[in-house]
Amino acid sequence: MAGIAGILKEGEHELVSKMIESISHRGKFGKVVLDVNGATIGIVWSKHEDQRIQEKLKKSIFMDGPGYGHKLEISKPNGEWQIYRDELGVAPMYFTSNNDNLYFSSEVKALLPYSKDISELPSGSIITQSTKNQFFNLGIRPPMHKDPATISLELLNIIAQTISRRITSNVMGAWLSGGLDSSIVCAFARIWLQTLHTFSGGLKDAPDLEFARIAAKHIGSEHHEFIFNFEEIIKTLPEVIYHLESFDALIVRSSIINYLLSKEASGYVQEVFSGESGDEFFAGYDYLKSIPATDLDKELIDITGRLHNTTLQRVDRCATAFGLTAHVIFADPQLFEYAMRIPVNLKIKDGTDKWILRKSMEELLPEAILNRPKTKLWEGAGVQNLISDFASTKITDADFRDERKLKNGWTLNTKEELLYYRIFREHFGDLENLDWMGRSKGSSKSA
Numbered sequence: 001m002a003g004i005a006g007i008l009k010e011g012e013h014e015l016v017s018k019m020i021e022s023i024s025h026r027g028k029f030g031k032v033v034l035d036v037n038g039a040t041i042g043i044v045w046s047k048h049e050d051q052r053i054q055e056k057l058k059k060s061i062f063m064d065g066p067g068y069g070h071k072l073e074i075s076k077p078n079g080e081w082q083i084y085r086d087e088l089g090v091a092p093m094y095f096t097s098n099n100d101n102l103y104f105s106s107e108v109k110a111l112l113p114y115s116k117d118i119s120e121l122p123s124g125s126i127i128t129q130s131t132k133n134q135f136f137n138l139g140i141r142p143p144m145h146k147d148p149a150t151i152s153l154e155l156l157n158i159i160a161q162t163i164s165r166r167i168t169s170n171v172m173g174a175w176l177s178g179g180l181d182s183s184i185v186c187a188f189a190r191i192w193l194q195t196l197h198t199f200s201g202g203l204k205d206a207p208d209l210e211f212a213r214i215a216a217k218h219i220g221s222e223h224h225e226f227i228f229n230f231e232e233i234i235k236t237l238p239e240v241i242y243h244l245e246s247f248d249a250l251i252v253r254s255s256i257i258n259y260l261l262s263k264e265a266s267g268y269v270q271e272v273f274s275g276e277s278g279d280e281f282f283a284g285y286d287y288l289k290s291i292p293a294t295d296l297d298k299e300l301i302d303i304t305g306r307l308h309n310t311t312l313q314r315v316d317r318c319a320t321a322f323g324l325t326a327h328v329i330f331a332d333p334q335l336f337e338y339a340m341r342i343p344v345n346l347k348i349k350d351g352t353d354k355w356i357l358r359k360s361m362e363e364l365l366p367e368a369i370l371n372r373p374k375t376k377l378w379e380g381a382g383v384q385n386l387i388s389d390f391a392s393t394k395i396t397d398a399d400f401r402d403e404r405k406l407k408n409g410w411t412l413n414t415k416e417e418l419l420y421y422r423i424f425r426e427h428f429g430d431l432e433n434l435d436w437m438g439r440s441k442g443s444s445k446s447a
Contacts, residue, residue, distance in 0.1 A: 001091060001316065001325050002027045002049055002064045004074060005105040006041035007098075008081050008129050016042045019103075019110040025243075026064075026106060026320040036060050039081050041074060046323050048168060048270045064106055065091035066271075066325055068165055069333040072106070082128045087136040087333045088277075089123030089308025092316055094436055102129050107317075108245050108436060112428060120436040123308040136333075138305050140297045141340040148346055152360040155338065159360075162332045163188045163273070170194035173269035175261060176221070177380055178211025180354060181275030181284075183219075183369045184361055185329045189273050190219045197268045201226040201261040206382030211372060218366050226264050228257065230386055236260060237420070242427045243321040244314065247420040249413060250440040251310055257381040258318040266322035274315050277330040280304045281339040282354040283347040284374050296344040302441070307331065309438030391419040407432045410439075 003026030005019035017033050020042030024031065027044035030053065034041055043062050045053045056063045065071035065086065072091035073084045083104060085093050095104040096115040104121075105111050111118050121127055124136025144151070163185065174186045176198040190196045198221040200212035209225055216223035233256050240259045241252060265272055279285050280303045283296065291299050312328060319326035329335075342356055349355035358370050378384065395415040403421075404412040407430065412418050 001066065001106075001320055002043055002045040002053060003106045003320065004041065004043050004062055004064050004072065004093075005110045006039060006062075006074070006103075008039045008102040008104075010035045010038055010040055012040040015114075016040045018113075019105060020044060022110045023105065023107045025323065028323045032057070037076055037081075039076075046270055046325060049325065064093075066166065066168075066327060070328065070331070074104075080128050082126050083121060084126045085121045085123055087124040088138075088304070088312070088331045088336065090312050090316070090328050090331050092308075092313060093121040094118055095121060095127065109242075109428070116429075116431060117433055118436050120309060123305075138301060140301055141337065143343045144341045148356065148359065151342060151346065151356060155342075155356065155360045158335055158338050159184065159329070160188055160191075162329055162335050164192055166273075166327045166329070167192045168271060171197070171269065172271050172273065173197040173199060173265050174221075174273035175258070175265070175275070176200050176212045176215060176223070177208045177275075177375075177377070178213070178215050178369065179208075179275065179372060179375060179380065180358065180361075180365075180369060181278035181330065183215040183275075183365055184278075184357075185273045185275045186215060186221060187219045187361075187364045190221055196221040197265070198223045199226070199261050199265045199268075199272070200224075201228060201257050201264070201381065203228060203230065203382035206380065207375060208380035208382075211369065211380075214366060215369050218369070224264065224268065226261060228260055230390075232260065233257075233383065233387065234390065238423050238427070239321075240318075241420060241423045243317045245317070245424075245428070246313065246437055247412075247417060247424040248310070248437070248439045249417040249420060251314055251438070252420045253383065253387060253416070254311075254377040255314045255318055256387075257377070257383065258314060259321060262318045262322050262324055266324055270323070271325045271327065272319060274326050274328045275330065276311050276315050276328050277304070277307055278354070278357065279374065280307060281330055281336065282342075282357045283344070284354050286353070286374060289348055289351065289353065293344050293348075296348070297340070300340070300344075304336070306438060306441060309436070310440055313438060387419075388414065388416045391416040395419060406434075408434050410434065 003023040027046045029047040031044045062074040070090040096118045125134045198216050315326050346356040
């Protein structure tokens with residue numbers, strides 16, 4: 001994706017240049033800062049985005065994200081500047097007010113030198129200097145009344161369309177864990193590509209490595225496997241947290257291998273496919289099996305509504321840290337609308353999660369992948385509790401007791417999270433306002 005930063009005030013070229021420089025990793029090919037009709041706006045972008053970005057700039061439109069329901073757009077359609085964020089929040093955006101002027105950026109780090117009172121632009125909303133409008137309703141949809149065979153076929157076609165319209169060249173990449181979702185995305189992408197580079201990584205003998213090999217061989221991708229060690233993980237933590245702008249334990253732990261893999265992938269491709277958000281749409285988490293069917297849709301909407309500053313933020317930051325564009329296939333508005341109308345008894349059926357999704361893919365994937373249970377990212381990558389154990393050697397019980405309560409009232413859950421918070425604080429300071437930062441479901445925000 002690209003990166004955007006600016007102020008709704010003309011003549012701030014020097015200041016905006018500093019802002020855009022702090023997020024220049026998001027696009028290393030082109031950079032421009034412009035005074036445009038009452039605003040100073042900067043943007044950086046990657047080589048594969050050049051033509052599209054240049055066409056937008058001719059119309060004084062600034063865009064982050066590959067489009068097709070995944071975009072952040074700044075424009076002045078009716079005489080007033082507005083910032084649009086996509087329905088599910090794939091493209092990030094933050095803002096603050098300074099001297100009555102609206103400052104905005106794709107990442108928080110560009111705003112912190114000018115204000116500590118930062119807000120996140122909600123998913124599916126449009127903001128102007130004076131108003132904020134929510135245009136997308138993240139609510140329960142009425143269930144469809146179709147038989148499973150029809151739903152399977154229609155779902156297959158929608159996923160195919162979602163992927164095909166994001167094919168931009170003959171050679172692209174994909175993160176492949178060997179789980180159901182990433183394997184589905186890779187199987188479809190391979191159909192339209194001359195070469196699909198797939199990337200998997202983890203510690204030695206990590207489960208993901210074996211399953212990714214099975215999936216890659218089945219679809220015929222050009223597969224790349226990377227083995228990391230624990231020393232690399234610990235050494236990389238400060239970089240990960242700087243780009244991620246979060247200390248949430250589950251998000252950071254899930255990001256480390258993703259970050260290292262993105263670094264390797266950037267040597268081969270400029271764009272990668274991701275299978276994230278399939279668990280939220282199709283009930284892939286094990287705990288969902290214990291929720292009554294009458295409450296399952298509500299829970300799926302709740303965890304989907306958290307994606308924008310948790311999982312999708314991880315995908316965005318791990319990719320853009322190395323100038324990659326990540327296409328999050330399942331987080332597509334059309335696919336969301338369809339998935340949320342599938343009856344819950346077809347999502348969890350006879351104790352099987354994602355039942356309808358697995359059924360739809362029976363002819364495309366090998367049985368080992370179709371029947372693989374959900375595995376948490378750090379478990380699949382072999383990280384397990386290694387970082388938690390490491391944190392316990394670095395943080396005493398007394399330190400944890402004294403430091404776990406933050407100024408804003410949040411409570412850190414574990415020594416691992418305190419380890420991450422200490423690194424976060426070194427980068428960004430001891431912030432009192434963290435309303436813009438997401439936390440995983442179940443994380444404590446108060447004592």
